[in-house]
Amino acid sequence: MRISDxxxxxxxxxxxxxxxxxxxxxxxxTIRAWTGLTDxxxxxxxxxxxxxxxxxxxxxxxxxxxxxAAFFTRSMRMxxxxxxxxxxxxxxxxxxxxxxxxxRGPVExxxxxxxxxxxxxxxxxxxxxxxxxxxxxxxxxxxxxYLLGALLAGDELRxxxxxxxxxxxxxxxxxxxxxxxxxxxxxxxPLAGDLNSGGSAPE
Numbered sequence: 338m339r340i341s342d343x344x345x346x347x348x349x350x351x352x353x354x355x356x357x358x359x360x361x362x363x364x365x366x367t368i369r370a371w372t373g374l375t376d377x378x379x380x381x382x383x384x385x386x387x388x389x390x391x392x393x394x395x396x397x398x399x400x401x402x403x404x405x406a407a408f409f410t411r412s413m414r415m416x417x418x419x420x421x422x423x424x425x426x427x428x429x430x431x432x433x434x435x436x437x438x439x440x441r442g443p444v445e446x447x448x449x450x451x452x453x454x455x456x457x458x459x460x461x462x463x464x465x466x467x468x469x470x471x472x473x474x475x476x477x478x479x480x481x482x483y484l485l486g487a488l489l490a491g492d493e494l495r496x497x498x499x500x501x502x503x504x505x506x507x508x509x510x511x512x513x514x515x516x517x518x519x520x521x522x523x524x525x526x527p528l529a530g531d532l533n534s535g536g537s538a539p540e
Contacts, residue, residue, distance in 0.1 A: 350454050355379060357461045359386050361478035364402055371457040402479045406493035409476075409484060410509055413519050418476050419507040420518075422467045423488060423496050427505070429463045431456065432488055432496060450489065460485065 351372045358368045359382060368379050383397065409419040426432045450456065464481050468474050476484065487494045488507070497508045499518035508516040 347454075350458075352382065354454050354457045354461070355382050356386055358457070358478070359383055361461065361464060362397075363478055363482070364399070365397075367402060367479060367482060371452040371460075372454060403477075403483050406487055406509075408480065409494065409507055415475060416507065417519060418467075418471055418474060419484060419494075420505055421470055422463070422476060422481055422484060423507050424505045425463045425467045425470070426460075426485055426488075427496070429459045429466075431459055431463055431485060 351374060355368050355372045355374055355378075358371065359379075365376055365379050368374065369376060372379075374382075409415055423432065460482070464478055467476070467481070484494070484507075488496055491510060493510050494507055495510050497506055497516045498504065499506055499521055500515040501517060501521040504518050504520075506516055506518050
């Protein structure tokens with residue numbers, strides 16, 4: 338009986354997580370990767386969600402998920418929002434501590450972690466907290482999934498600290514100079530390398 342109960346509990350958690358992903362407009366392949374559910378079961382859950390929501394339409398996005406690192410550094414607003422999401426993700430334990438310096442020192446990468454139901458629940462919590470902080474956010478749930486993976490991989494983007502105030506920011510991995518946040522850039526004479534700086538967020 339205990340084995341059956343455990344199996345039921347695991348299935349219940351996967352279904353609950355899938356419904357949260359659907360609420361955040363995640364694509365089918367994203368839900369499958371984080372829950373292990375089949376496409377058919379996800380489609381049935383989608384219909385169930387619509388029924389429980391009283392027929393409220395939830396967009397079903399098709400095609401590939403976002404895969405452009407430049408999306409998060411293309412403007413001051415996007416750099417700021419990426420920094421907020423990175424900060425919140427760190428607080429929820431999705432991004433483990435890294436060796437980060439405010440100058441051009443080395444950065445220790447975090448090993449990629451396979452998607453799990455437990456981490457998926459934390460991802461939802463982090464995204465919902467981020468949305469509450471930002472109001473009208475520009476980073477969708479699918480973008481948040483990609484950003485988290487990109488920061489953990491460290492190939493294109495990384496979590497860093499502003500060299501002046503040490504606030505958390507997201508910056509291009511290949512930036513030549515130590516990153517500077519938007520606030521510090523605006524209060525001093527800009528340097529050439531500041532074009533690669535990222536938006537800041539409180540630690």
